[in-house]
Amino acid sequence: MSDCVVVSNLTVKYGKHEVFSDVSFAVESGDYIGIAGPNGSGKTSLVKALLGIIPVASGSISICDQKGNLLPVGYLPQKSIQSDPLFPARVREVVALGLLADKRGARFLNSDDRQKVDLVLHKLGVLELANNKIGSLSGGQQQRVLLARAMVNSPRLLVLDEPTSALDPRVREEFYGLLGKLNSEDGVTILLISHDMSSIGKYTKKLLYLDRGIVFYGTYDEFCQSEAMGQYFGPVSQHQFCWRHGHEVR
Amino acid sequence: MKYVELMLEAMQYDFMRRALLVGVLIGLSCAFLGTFLVLRRLSMIGDGLAHVSFAAVALALLLSASPLLISIPLVVVASFAIMSLGENSAVNGDAAIGLVASFSVAAGVIIATMARGFNVDLMSYLFGSILLITNTEVLISALLSVAVLAVVIFFFNSLFAVTYDEEFARVMGLKTSQLNYLIGILTAVTIAIGIRVVGTMLISSLIIFPTVTALQVARGFKASVLIAALVSVTCVVLGIFASYVFNLPTGATIVMFNAGAFAVAFVIRRMSLA
Numbered sequence: 285m286s287d288c289v290v291v292s293n294l295t296v297k298y299g300k301h302e303v304f305s306d307v308s309f310a311v312e313s314g315d316y317i318g319i320a321g322p323n324g325s326g327k328t329s330l331v332k333a334l335l336g337i338i339p340v341a342s343g344s345i346s347i348c349d350q351k352g353n354l355l356p357v358g359y360l361p362q363k364s365i366q367s368d369p370l371f372p373a374r375v376r377e378v379v380a381l382g383l384l385a386d387k388r389g390a391r392f393l394n395s396d397d398r399q400k401v402d403l404v405l406h407k408l409g410v411l412e413l414a415n416n417k418i419g420s421l422s423g424g425q426q427q428r429v430l431l432a433r434a435m436v437n438s439p440r441l442l443v444l445d446e447p448t449s450a451l452d453p454r455v456r457e458e459f460y461g462l463l464g465k466l467n468s469e470d471g472v473t474i475l476l477i478s479h480d481m482s483s484i485g486k487y488t489k490k491l492l493y494l495d496r497g498i499v500f501y502g503t504y505d506e507f508c509q510s511e512a513m514g515q516y517f518g519p520v521s522q523h524q525f526c527w528r529h530g531h532e533v534r
Numbered sequence: 535m536k537y538v539e540l541m542l543e544a545m546q547y548d549f550m551r552r553a554l555l556v557g558v559l560i561g562l563s564c565a566f567l568g569t570f571l572v573l574r575r576l577s578m579i580g581d582g583l584a585h586v587s588f589a590a591v592a593l594a595l596l597l598s599a600s601p602l603l604i605s606i607p608l609v610v611v612a613s614f615a616i617m618s619l620g621e622n623s624a625v626n627g628d629a630a631i632g633l634v635a636s637f638s639v640a641a642g643v644i645i646a647t648m649a650r651g652f653n654v655d656l657m658s659y660l661f662g663s664i665l666l667i668t669n670t671e672v673l674i675s676a677l678l679s680v681a682v683l684a685v686v687i688f689f690f691n692s693l694f695a696v697t698y699d700e701e702f703a704r705v706m707g708l709k710t711s712q713l714n715y716l717i718g719i720l721t722a723v724t725i726a727i728g729i730r731v732v733g734t735m736l737i738s739s740l741i742i743f744p745t746v747t748a749l750q751v752a753r754g755f756k757a758s759v760l761i762a763a764l765v766s767v768t769c770v771v772l773g774i775f776a777s778y779v780f781n782l783p784t785g786a787t788i789v790m791f792n793a794g795a796f797a798v799a800f801v802i803r804r805m806s807l808a
Contacts, residue, residue: 335705359705370749371573372758373698381695385706391691417753433702 288313288355288441288473289334294343296329303329304496307343311475313440316467318484319477321494327477328362330494331443334475335359347441355441356385358434360427362445362477369419375429376401376414382436404436405429408462424455431462435472442466445477460487485529509534537779544778552672553664553784557770559679560731561740563724565766566686568745569759570717573697579616579718580738582631583725586612588734589642590726591659596649601659602674605726612638613718662733662785664774675727682720689716694755731770732785740766743792750799765795 289311296303304326311317321327332338334345335357347355379401384391405411410428413421418429427447434442444463448456464487466472478484484491491507493500500513507513508526511534517525526533544550571577587605594604612634619630646656658666667675686693695703696713704710721741728737744766745758752758773788780787 337701337704357705359702361699361701371698372749372752372755373694374754377694377755378698381691381698381702381706384691384695384703384708387691390688393691415753 286313286349287311288315288347288349289475290344290346291334292344294330294333294345295341296326296333296338297341298329302341302496304494307494307498309492309498309501311473313349313473314467314471316464316474316487316489317476317492318488318490319475319492319494320479320481320484321499323479325494326496327479327494328445331445331475331477335443349440356437356439358382358437358439358442358472360430360434360442360444360447362449369417371417371419373418374414375405375410375416375418375421378418378429379405379432379436382433386437400436401432404432408432408435422455423450424452424459427451427455427459428462431459435466439472441473441475443475446479447476448478448480448483456483463487481525482528485525504529504531508532540779541775544775549665549667550774550778552667552669553774554771556667556672556675556679556727557664557731557774557788558767559676559683560724560728561744561766561770562763563679563682563686563720564728564737564740565744565748565762566683566759567717567721567724568741568766569748569755569762570693570697571721571741572745572749574717576627576717577738577742578628578631579613579721580725580741582616582635583609583613583722584729584734584737585635585642586638587725587729587737588656588660589638589645591729591734592642592645592656595655596645602671602726602730605729606678606723609722609726610719613722614715617714617718658733659729660733660735661783662729662731662736664731664784665777667730671730675730678723678727682724685716685720689713693717698755732788736785736789739789739792740770743789743796744769747792747796747799750796750803765792765799769795 287310292308294307295305307330319327319330329338333340334347347357349355380393380397383393383397383400402411402414405414408428408431410425410432413425413429418426421429448459451459460483463474463476467474476484476488485504490503491500492498499516500507500510508522508531514522523533571579586609590605590608591601594601597604616630616634619625619633620627625633692708692713695706695708696710700710725737728740732740744762747765748758748761752761769791770788773791774784776782777784777787
């Protein structure tokens with residue numbers, strides 16, 4: 285497996301306030317990483333820096349394939365649900381926004397683009413909603429549409445920031461099932477931010493735990509064997525987490 | 535029949551044809567831009583810039599220069615000032631509009647007091663005087679309106695992306711800050727040419743009313759822009775004719791038709807929800 289994302293000595297600051305410093309890690313192609321950490325630990329800032337939304341103070345980020353070509357990235361932002369029911373945007377119009385990265389100049393869309401939109405809507409099971417106003421959909425449907433927007437340009441890397449925080453447990457389960465299929469069947473590398481350690485432990489393959497720097501990065505087996513993690517989280521919490529998710533505890 | 539005859543009679547006059555041409559083009563520009571401004575909750579930027587245009591017109595009259603040529607650069611600078619103040623976390627966006635607008639009105643009043651001779655002219659810019667528009671103003675207004683429409687159509691998808699989700703637009707590689715300034719320039723130009731139609735006091739209504747009316751009934755973004763354009767043009771045309779037929783002030787009459795259109799759309803939406 286080749287590295288898909290390589291982050292070296294990354295530091296992010298807002299003005300004089302340092303969010304985190306000296307973060308280094310690599311994500312292999314086809315990986316499914318859960319990014320967790322307490323509030324203010326720098327999870328969202330990390331992915332925003334990865335995506336170029338915020339500037340980095342120092343360090344480097346590379347999101348490339350084996351040949352060094354820049355990979356297409358899909359992004360599902362935090363609080364991305366448009367709560368305004370008056371916002372006049374059809375599902376098709378919203379999903380088509382995910383194709384603008386490949387366009388230049390006027391960024392007009394053509395009939396191929398419309399086919400791509402319909403294909404991804406079909407794949408995510410929301411094609412019948414294509415002409416609906418996005419504000420009229422349920423939270424789960426809206427999140428599927430926004431996942432379609434992130435997936436429409438066939439990204440090799442998908443970054444999701446708290447995608448299920450507004451969903452009920454049943455819809456959340458369905459959504460994680462969808463992500464699992466994208467990862468296992470289509471080989472899409474996924475970085476998933478969540479404050480919900482339980483969901484992350486259940487669905488992702490590796491954990492990256494942040495607290496103004498990397499506290500832990502590795503598989504859940506490694507997490508459960510780590511004495512340092514036992515001291516950080518407390519041995520009882522670590523044991524409970526590992527037992528619940530079927531990992532052998534040290 | 536009597537009203538139709540009066541409308542046909544009106545069309546024989548040059549000033550009516552000029553008013554209709556400029557009114558329709560400015561109505562279209564306002565509706566196209568209004569959709570982006572209203573959905574980004576920047577409706578009041580139009581009102582703020584209209585206040586700036588009041589000061590700009592007063593200055594132009596003091597200098598005996600063309601109000602249009604003085605207004606455009608000053609209003610563009612003011613729109614940049616509002617946006618950069620708003621980007622600065624020390625001043626909220628609406629407070630930035632308030633600061634620039636009240637400063638401009640104060641400057642306009644001081645200029646008007648210093649030069650007492652042109653207060654009648656200034657009044658015509660406060661409430662609009664589209665029927666008095668000159669051929670040169672028609673030409674400049676038509677060219678600028680067409681330019682505004684062309685730029686909006688060219689950048690339509692990018693502007694929609696920034697309006698719907700600015701952060702996602704940035705991830706898509708769009709230069710969101712430049713697009714925001716582009717919206718500011720287009721708004722400033724539209725306001726500067728639009729004050730001839732309805733005046734500085736009412737120009738923001740041309741931006742806000744058609745869009746809010748369209749939002750009551752439209753399901754898609756493109757449909758919303760097209761409905762806003764249709765509403766705007768219809769109200770401008772009806773307003774100009776009605777002002778001729780009933781001898782009413784043109785700008786205010788256009789706004790009244792817009793208010794009526796909004797009321798109808800609002801009722802339609804309420805009935806469809808019931």
